Amino acid sequence: MKNEDEPKDKRLKPGDAQKLTMAEVAKYVGVSAMTVSRAFRQDASVSEETRKRIMEAVDALGYVLDLSAGSLSSRRSGFIAALVPSINNSNFSDTARGITDALQNTGLQLLLGYTDYSAEKEEELIEAMLRRRPEGIILTGGSHTARARRMLAKAGIPVVETWELPENPINQVVGFSNGEAMALLVRTLAGQGYRKFGYIGGTTARDTRGSQRRSGFQKTVEELGLGPGRMISFGVPPITMEQGGQAIVSLLERWPDTEVVLCVSDLSAFGAIMECTRRGMKVPRDIAIAGFGDYEISSICHPRITTINVDCYGIGRQAAARLLDALHTGNSTGDEITLTGYKVVLRESTDRNGAPSA
Amino acid sequence: MKNEDEPKDKRLKPGDAQKLTMAEVAKYVGVSAMTVSRAFRQDASVSEETRKRIMEAVDALGYVLDLSAGSLSSRRSGFIAALVPSINNSNFSDTARGITDALQNTGLQLLLGYTDYSAEKEEELIEAMLRRRPEGIILTGGSHTARARRMLAKAGIPVVETWELPENPINQVVGFSNGEAMALLVRTLAGQGYRKFGYIGGTTARDTRGSQRRSGFQKTVEELGLGPGRMISFGVPPITMEQGGQAIVSLLERWPDTEVVLCVSDLSAFGAIMECTRRGMKVPRDIAIAGFGDYEISSICHPRITTINVDCYGIGRQAAARLLDALHTGNSTGDEITLTGYKVVLRESTDRNGAPSA
DNA sequence: CGACAGGATGATATCGATAACAATTTGAAG
DNA sequence: CTTCAAATTGTTATCGATATCATCCTGTCG
Numbered sequence: 001m002k003n004e005d006e007p008k009d010k011r012l013k014p015g016d017a018q019k020l021t022m023a024e025v026a027k028y029v030g031v032s033a034m035t036v037s038r039a040f041r042q043d044a045s046v047s048e049e050t051r052k053r054i055m056e057a058v059d060a061l062g063y064v065l066d067l068s069a070g071s072l073s074s075r076r077s078g079f080i081a082a083l084v085p086s087i088n089n090s091n092f093s094d095t096a097r098g099i100t101d102a103l104q105n106t107g108l109q110l111l112l113g114y115t116d117y118s119a120e121k122e123e124e125l126i127e128a129m130l131r132r133r134p135e136g137i138i139l140t141g142g143s144h145t146a147r148a149r150r151m152l153a154k155a156g157i158p159v160v161e162t163w164e165l166p167e168n169p170i171n172q173v174v175g176f177s178n179g180e181a182m183a184l185l186v187r188t189l190a191g192q193g194y195r196k197f198g199y200i201g202g203t204t205a206r207d208t209r210g211s212q213r214r215s216g217f218q219k220t221v222e223e224l225g226l227g228p229g230r231m232i233s234f235g236v237p238p239i240t241m242e243q244g245g246q247a248i249v250s251l252l253e254r255w256p257d258t259e260v261v262l263c264v265s266d267l268s269a270f271g272a273i274m275e276c277t278r279r280g281m282k283v284p285r286d287i288a289i290a291g292f293g294d295y296e297i298s299s300i301c302h303p304r305i306t307t308i309n310v311d312c313y314g315i316g317r318q319a320a321a322r323l324l325d326a327l328h329t330g331n332s333t334g335d336e337i338t339l340t341g342y343k344v345v346l347r348e349s350t351d352r353n354g355a356p357s358a
Numbered sequence: 359m360k361n362e363d364e365p366k367d368k369r370l371k372p373g374d375a376q377k378l379t380m381a382e383v384a385k386y387v388g389v390s391a392m393t394v395s396r397a398f399r400q401d402a403s404v405s406e407e408t409r410k411r412i413m414e415a416v417d418a419l420g421y422v423l424d425l426s427a428g429s430l431s432s433r434r435s436g437f438i439a440a441l442v443p444s445i446n447n448s449n450f451s452d453t454a455r456g457i458t459d460a461l462q463n464t465g466l467q468l469l470l471g472y473t474d475y476s477a478e479k480e481e482e483l484i485e486a487m488l489r490r491r492p493e494g495i496i497l498t499g500g501s502h503t504a505r506a507r508r509m510l511a512k513a514g515i516p517v518v519e520t521w522e523l524p525e526n527p528i529n530q531v532v533g534f535s536n537g538e539a540m541a542l543l544v545r546t547l548a549g550q551g552y553r554k555f556g557y558i559g560g561t562t563a564r565d566t567r568g569s570q571r572r573s574g575f576q577k578t579v580e581e582l583g584l585g586p587g588r589m590i591s592f593g594v595p596p597i598t599m600e601q602g603g604q605a606i607v608s609l610l611e612r613w614p615d616t617e618v619v620l621c622v623s624d625l626s627a628f629g630a631i632m633e634c635t636r637r638g639m640k641v642p643r644d645i646a647i648a649g650f651g652d653y654e655i656s657s658i659c660h661p662r663i664t665t666i667n668v669d670c671y672g673i674g675r676q677a678a679a680r681l682l683d684a685l686h687t688g689n690s691t692g693d694e695i696t697l698t699g700y701k702v703v704l705r706e707s708t709d710r711n712g713a714p715s716a
Numbered sequence: 717c718g719a720c721a722g723g724a725t726g727a728t729a730t731c732g733a734t735a736a737c738a739a740t741t742t743g744a745a746g
Numbered sequence: 747c748t749t750c751a752a753a754t755t756g757t758t759a760t761c762g763a764t765a766t767c768a769t770c771c772t773g774t775c776g
Contacts, residue, residue, distance in 0.1 A: 021732060032756050037734060045754060062512040067489045068435060069732035071426050072761045088451045096445055100472075109486060112470050114458075128467060131425045154420040241658040270658070277660045297655065300599040300628070302635045379762060390726050395764060403724060427762035430731045 020063045029057045040065055071133070079109040080323060081129035082138040085117045085207070086238055091265075091293050091312045092140065095162065098316020099138060106324060108135065115140075117206045117237050123148040130155050136323040142166020142173075143208045158326035160319045164209050165337065172326065174319040174338040178209045179216030181308050181342045185262060185290060186220040188344050189306075192352055194260040194288065197221050198230040200239075200247040200272065201264035207237035210264045213292060217262055230255040237264075244268025245275030252287070259288060260350060266291030266298045266307050273305065273349060288350040303348035311340045378421045387415045398423055429491070437467040438681060439487035440496040443475045443565070444596055449651050449670045450498070453520065456674020457496060464682060466493065473498075475564045475595050481506040488513050494681040500524020500531075501566045516684035518677045522567050523695065530684065532677040532696040536567045537574030539666050539700045543620060543648060544578040546702050547664075550710055552618040552646065555579050556588040558597075558605040558630065559622035565595035568622045571650060575620055588613040595622075602626025603633030610645070617646060618708060624649030624656045624665050631663065631707060646708040661706035669698045
């Protein structure tokens with residue numbers, strides 16, 4: 001018989017912690033292990049009285065269920081994986097929170113990874129995740145390596161791509177067109193009379209959403225007959241606040257008469273605005289600046305930043321909801337596309353009447 | 359005997375995806391399952407030639423290792439758990455990144471959870487995590503429910519508490535004294551001649567680090583003979599940028615002659631500064647404002663914000679390093695305290711000479 | 717030439733729960 | 747008093763990998 005007390009030896013080997021098993025709880029209560037197992041789930045048929053006795057024993061002994069054993073047997077790992085480009089970006093962490101909230105009371109847990117905007121890192125993470133047999137997986141964007149696609153196809157679990165509308169969706173999609181959203185912003189500002197448009201974004205195509213916004217900008221500026229846009233590329237995505245400040249300096253050196261500058265995100269827009277302020281330029285009097293993403297900062301800072309509001313949290317909730325649907329109906333081949341909303345939020349940083357609150 | 363082919367039926371049940379097992383790979387190659395298992399690990403003794411054949415087969419068949427089975431057998435789950443108050447706060451996501459980076463090439467994965475600054479939610483998460491048998495756990499702060507403490511003690515895995523110096527450490531600690539750090543900031547500013555100190559923080563004690571900063575402020579202001587501090591409590595932690603703006607309004611209504619205001623975090627300091635700017639007050643000419651945490655925004659915005667720089671990333675790296683040490687030596691009872699650095703960063707928002715860059 | 721060390725591989729039991737089915741009990745209806 | 751359905755509980759096999767020990771093979775050295 002094992003001794004119930006802590007061993008004298010305080011040394012700890014990875015394996016020997018928490019030796020308590022379900023069978024020992026069962027013996028303690030005087031039932032079978034199967035009954036203990038049932039007591040842990042609400043659906044199972046165990047008499048209230050037995051369950052109470054078991055739960056008291058669990059408490060007394062300090063037993064903690066071992067899901068890794070259970071998931072092997074039930075073939076249900078009990079979690080879903082989500083990969084986001086950066087954990088340090090409140091847009092994506094809002095999405096993560098949406099997923100977590102949608103998973104409440106489903107018995108599913110979120111396993112989060114971040115790819116640093118790299119498809120190679122994404123591939124590695126997908127493999128690492130699949131080794132733990134998630135019941136579904138949520139990805140950001142539609143750009144994946146060939147091997148990643150193969151692994152996902154083989155895994156046979158529902159996949160949801162988010163935050164954009166991929167050309168070749170793997171499975172389900174919850175997102176919006178970044179190009180269209182940026183185009184809408186261009187059209188709105190053009191409608192206010194702006195003519196000379198500049199754009200600030202990162203240097204590479206790693207950030208596919210950034211690239212889509214950029215081409216949405218360029219295409220629309222040309223469609224409206226406003227000549228080729230004045231584009232500055234600066235820094236490796238994700239472009240920081242500081243890089244936004246440096247980029248606007250380059251842009252204004254090259255095209256001093258620019259009237260309005262659109263930025264790939266609010267963060268770079270904020271950096272740009274602060275740099276202008278620091279150099280004695282007034283926004284929007286001397287130059288108008290807009291962002292993308294409607295981060296908290298944009299409604300707080302001075303001047304407040306015109307931007308595209310994206311339903312980040314909703315993307316997370318809906319992605320998780322689609323996944324739960326697929327798991328519930330057992331249908332993983334429904335290649336549905338769920339469009340999420342976005343809207344232009346006009347604020348002080350592009351106001352035609354100069355600083356309105358001053 | 360099982361049928362090797364995919365079923366005709368495209369419907370997907372949780373269990374029947376990815377039917378491929380190690381044994382099937384083994385049969386395909388003409389070796390035993392054990393040899394395949396060895397091929398997946400670098401230490402094991404398998405001839406290079408056999409390993410190569412196995413890996414080719416793995417590629418060809420699209421086999422993905424199943425860690426949940428392996429961890430049951432080896433009694434090593436292969437991950438460590440970390441709980442942070444909020445995923446949406448760049449200080450904590452820097453810590454998470456530090457942990458992830460330190461875990462590179464250790465074969466350990468990070469399982470992240472967030473507690474929303476609630477000890478009850480933390481307790482739930484700890485239980486959820488322990489059910490997956492993490493090899494170690496990293497917590498934020500030293501405030502836990504009694505049951506959480508019991509579960510952790512019973513689990514017999516190394517625990518690292520971070521971001522503060524708990525009075526009753528469970529095991530290891532990696533952090534700093536939030537009270538001392540705030541005290542240092544008060545003393546520094548008092549040394550510059552400031553006399554009438556205000557403070558902005560959240561309303562409840564949920565955020566223990568916030569409470570420690572608050573009492574560090576109060577104690578130091580009194581020690582310096584600067585009378586009781588002017589304290590405004592506003593909003594439930596984590597206090598937002600917007601609440602920072604509202605709080606400064608209350609504070610100035612009540613104590614219009616306040617010279618300098620310290621905020622529980624840079625985010626509320628930023629909100630306060632923007633609100634002042636919007637109301638036509640100049641920072642620091644009319645009032646000086648400082649924050650805590652040295653968020654990216656504080657070195658970018660105008661005026662730049664005086665703050666305490668905390669080694670968030672280093673906290674994560676060191677916490678993970680301590681955990682790896684403990685796992686390696688097998689000693690979980692080393693109740694060591696690792697102090698991490700912090701420093702005052704003086705910037706424009708508290709400059710005695712008014713706006714220096716203008 | 718025999719013996720033995722050491723590398724490579726295989727066979728079997730096992731990790732700790734759950735699925736599937738069997739057995740038992742209880743209670744209501746006939 | 748039987749009978750049968752429903753509720754409750756137990757038994758056994760199993761999930762897919764790995765620990766452990768056994769076996770086989772090769773080459774070297776006295």
